[in-house]
Amino acid sequence: MKALVHVTLKPDVLDPQGKAIQRASASLGHSAVRAVRQGKVFEIELDAADAASARRLVEELCDKLLANPVIEDYRVVSLEG
Amino acid sequence: MKALVHVTLKPDVLDPQGKAIQRASASLGHSAVRAVRQGKVFEIELDAADAASARRLVEELCDKLLANPVIEDYRVVSLEG
Amino acid sequence: MKALVHVTLKPDVLDPQGKAIQRASASLGHSAVRAVRQGKVFEIELDAADAASARRLVEELCDKLLANPVIEDYRVVSLEG
Amino acid sequence: MKALVHVTLKPDVLDPQGKAIQRASASLGHSAVRAVRQGKVFEIELDAADAASARRLVEELCDKLLANPVIEDYRVVSLEG
Secondary structure, three states: OEEEEEEEEOOOOOOHHHHHHHHHHHHOOOOOEEEEEEEEEEEEEEOOOOHHHHHHHHHHHHHHHHOOOOOEEEEEEEEEO | OEEEEEEEEOOOOOOHHHHHHHHHHHHOOOOOEEEEEEEEEEEEEEOOOOHHHHHHHHHHHHHHHHOOOOOEEEEEEEEEO | OEEEEEEEEOOOOOOHHHHHHHHHHHHOOOOOEEEEEEEEEEEEEEOOOOHHHHHHHHHHHHHHHHOOOOOEEEEEEEEEO | OEEEEEEEEOOOOOOHHHHHHHHHHHHOOOOOEEEEEEEEEEEEEEOOOOHHHHHHHHHHHHHHHHOOOOOEEEEEEEEEO
């Protein structure tokens, strides 16, 4: 099974890296870029008996290894295969 | 309009960070995690007349600011709003 | 002139990525690794009349583009050339 | 003992993230910033009998978990305590 997870800064947490990209895009002549936020995406291949247990495993990974719950949100974007 | 872009290491490029997470998951008792790959996700808010010009703008950003084409692939995951 | 800057999570901010590396090292047989913290390092080449104005410029970059002061600390590690 | 390690892209590998910061700095009015390269810094706390064995352990971590030797260089910046 394959899971796709997004880990992104919470909306109220400043993202200087994203801000730098937005400013840099202006220097390319693209005033049309209003905002950029940068996060992480994880592709996880795992064995699981069914989708429910796969999701539980992925959420445990997120809680313990992938995300800092104080400043980041995670979202299981897809789970398939 | 809002675009979501994934920038990931090409499949043949080693990802030590992902490997570390896979190994760490084994230490949690999850031998079921076979592989982890880590990439970047960008949420981009932009003004564009239509979807086609939005896509062109996003692809130019990827080529010039977000991805290193020698070692990374990018994918416009969604474009909406 | 060349500046080297470290941007690291504040000591009280959880670092799941560092934690994953510490756990992964145990899987290599290295129980001797007690803790790992991951941060960013920036190498900045700049023109400046003297060290004092170089430092001011680097600190402004840190404040505005490189670090999130709520969750991160920065440190100008060296400034030379 | 505490080790500090830099993991940076090899000089011939394009760094779009650093490039974005350099371009963004120009938008702040700082044409004096010529180039920016972004890497990772790791702070590692470990137990070791002496400096030589600490260094061996840190280098093994770098080889196996922290750096991709094809595109990245690592450097043990300090080792103390």
